[in-house]
Amino acid sequence: MPGRLRLGAEGRATAGRQQAGHAEAIAAVVDLSQLIAARKADPPKPGTPVSYAGTKTVEAALVAEGLLNKGLADGHFGTATIDAYAAWQRRCDWSGDDADGTPGTASLTKLGKRRGFDVKE
Template sequence: MKLVTRAQWGARDYRTPNGATPYSRARRGVKLHYLGTEFADRTHDRCGAYIRLLQDQHMDGRGWSDIGYSFLVCTHGYVYEGRGLKRRNSANGNTTLNEQDYAVCLLVGSSGRTQPTDEQLHGARDAIEHCRTNGPAGDWLGGHRDGYATTCPGDAVYAWAKKGAPRPDDGGSEPETPATERPVVDLSKLIAAAKADPPKKGTPVSYPGTKVVEAALVAEGLLARSLADGHFGSATVDAYALWQRRCGWSGDDADGLPGIASLTKLGKRRGFDVKE
């Protein structure tokens, strides 16, 4: 997840006591939002300023104690921390609804840019999974209009939510890749590399299949391209643990060491086969 913290986007301090109100119970799930006004896309270097503008509108125009959303997602796929995981949002319509679900806003409007980009859908999916894994939030997913009289989050985002918010490259199912010329990753050799390969660049790589897996993690947005050096070091372990959590595993099952199920799923998405 490409998270932009409040400090990184230059958030104002929230007002107390209301802005510091914590959730009193686990969240049912996540509600998606849009801006509900005209929105023009912009280069990413201007997105932080737009988030600051929204915060000003919410605090100075509406009298709220902070920006209303838990998280916001720009068209470039970056997830901006709003009230975050612990402080109750104010975007869902009333106190009961705010307490019930997180509020994730996609930066698209009712006119102008109305369709989310693929990068934005990936970012929104990352935000949903972040809320579920670290919130905690349950599996329920919907839009602002569920239980509140509004057109938010717009037809495009709402239809995506009702499909379960699939990542845009799979449409809700695993993509198939032609079987010809697909690399094969040996699970036992990969695990051995994960336990043995040093993280230092320039040292010999014990198993070339590591590069195949790292390339897949880069494609998933979980590993920086500069760290995909063929070594299954700490950065790759951390990235693979994120993949395991994305697949629904937790605890010891998400320790960053590949297992047959998670590796097969990654290979099916990213064009390689697995053997044990």
């Protein structure tokens, strides 16, 4: 059915419509400015709403990279996510202030290419 989504083999959303036996992929989009704002705002008090839903996409990618414990992927860009993102930046050969856990265009784009999401600047 057109418009229906399902999870593909790698857990990514795919369109329900198929052409020539292949499903069309629909990539998530992470807004860099909103992600940075979430990084600055979180961690909130327990029980507060997630500040930016795109954080969950990034956390899922960090879990898949083996950098974040799945139990700590709660949608808040808190201490564990900051540490995991800094580890990702170091894995990408950044260091010092360039590996402080705050997403930048290059590191987030690289993570998105590996894990199936696009980045909006």
